[in-house]
Amino acid sequence: MKFWKKMALGSTAVLAAMSLAACSNGSSNSSSSSEPKESSTGSGKVTLWVDTARVSWYKNVVKDFEKKYPKIKVKVTQNPNGSANAKTDVGKDPSKAADVFGVPNDQLGQMAEAGYINPVSPQDTKEIKENDVPEAYNGAEWKGKLYAYPYSEQAQTIYYNKSKLSAEDVKEWKTLTSKGVVATDFTNAYVMWPVMFSAGTKLYGSNGEEVKGSTFDSQNGVNALKWYAAQKKNKGVMQTSNALNQLKKGNAQAILDGPWNAANIKKILGKNLGVAPYPTIEVGGKKVQMEAFLGIECFAINSHTKNAKASATLAKFLTSKEQQLVVHKNAGEIPVNKAAQNTSVIKNDPVATAVIQMSKPGYSVIQPKLPQMAIFWNEAAPLISGTYDGKIKPAQYKAKLAKLQKDISKK
Structure with missing residues (x-):
């Protein structure tokens, strides 16, 4: 389970919108297209943290890096508790954390x-803005400055059994759930909260950085809760914490999931694998696009590093067009580099094309970066599941929304 979903589950029990209009006209521009001069690459030893399952193949990536930059030596180890917990792991003692993670x-x-990370250099910021899709840049930005090197995007899509459902069937929730069963989890705010976006509400404003910018304490928010409640009576909707298993058993013909589970889903469905952007749903009497959260995976540089130039050189290399395609090959993740997205390997990958569509504005919203999100995850899930189960009654909707909005808006 990839870290976006893991983070959301962990936060609720406690947790990884794309405009691709400019694909560089097929050009091969990438973060590596304008390599830094040797004098600015730095030298010395640098440590790199990656997720456990990736250590082995990142060691091969590092070998290529060291051939290109022989003055820099890199030690690859696993994130102590995974990249999903980078903030916690680095925060324990930044001076002992990896240089790049x-x-x-x-x-x-x-x-x-x-103060764990510093802004990316102006030159690298410029190149990332030019070479990557806008949502990748926006996802790594904080208060007007770029703080990390993005390399992949995460947005959920719908996976379905093509022998049971057609591409036309999955375009609308109403049709999907009348002709088959979709398994999903109403206890997971990461999965289900974005219906609120479809209903017309905002979470921390338009840019996800406004503490007082949420608008779900409204009729639009009530409409979203009504949609959750209505799904309890929908025979084509299955509540489960293990949708993958229900798909495997044949109890469900479709699930809402992310690219992190694509390999497992391919094993289950084989030649019957179908992938598509989310369907439209009816909320508040209007047909709207069902939305998802958009997450951007990045490499950041420890502000306590003693080799800032070498660390930046490594981070830049790891997020180049070529290396984003390596990550796609090994982990199935979707690159954010425009030229990488324009390659045949990505264009011919149905999962990638569906995720790229879901990453566009109107299909997903970048996860907010505010510290108050910890409160949001903890309180949003019970609100959604309680509404779905019927434990929270319609007469309580407005008050429950008001409480949540107040709780997550405290500075």
Whole structure:
């Protein structure tokens, strides 16, 4: 289970919108297209934290890096508790943490405020803005400055059994749930909260950085809760904490999931694998696009590093077009580099094309980076599940929304 979903589950029990209009006209621009001069690359030893399952193949990546930059030696080890917990692991003792580490974008604001990371150099910022899709840049930005090097995007899509459902069937929730069963989890705010976005509400404003910018304490928010409640009576909707298992058993013909589970889903469905952007749903009497959270995976540089130039050189290399494609090959993640997205390997990957569509504005919202999100995760899930189960009655909707909005808006 990838860290975006893990973070949301962990936070609720406690947790990784894309405009691709400019694909560089097929050009091969990438973060590596304008390599730094040798004098600015730095030298010495640098440590790198990656998730446990990635250590082995990142060691091969590092071998290529060291051939290109022989004055820099890199030690690859695993994030102590995974990239999903980068903020916590670095915060224990920044001076002992890795120089470069993987981190989901929603932690960058907190890490920047704590002084764990510094803004990316103006030159690298410029190149990232030019070479990556806008949502990747926006996801790694905090208060007007870029704080990490983005390399992949995470947005959920719908996976379905093509022998049971057609591409036309999955375009609308109403049709999907009348012709088959979709398994999902109403106890997971990461999965289900974005219906609130579909209903027309905002979470921390338009940019996800406004503490007082949430608008779900409204009729639009009530409409979203009514949608959750209505799904309890929908025979085509299955509540489960293990949708993958229900798909495997054949009890469900479709699930809402992310690219982190694509390999497992492919094993289950084989030639019957179908992937598509989310369907439209009816909320408040209007047909709207069902939305998802968008997460951006990044590499950040420890502000306590003794080799800042070498660390930046490594982070830049790891997030180049070529290396983003390596990550796609090994982990199935979707690159954010425009030229990488324009390659045949990505264009011919149905999971990638569906995720890229879901990453566009109107299909997903970048996860906010505010520290108050910890409160949000804890309180949003019970609100959604309680509404779905019917434990929270319609007469309570407005008050419950008002309480949540107040609780997550405290500075």
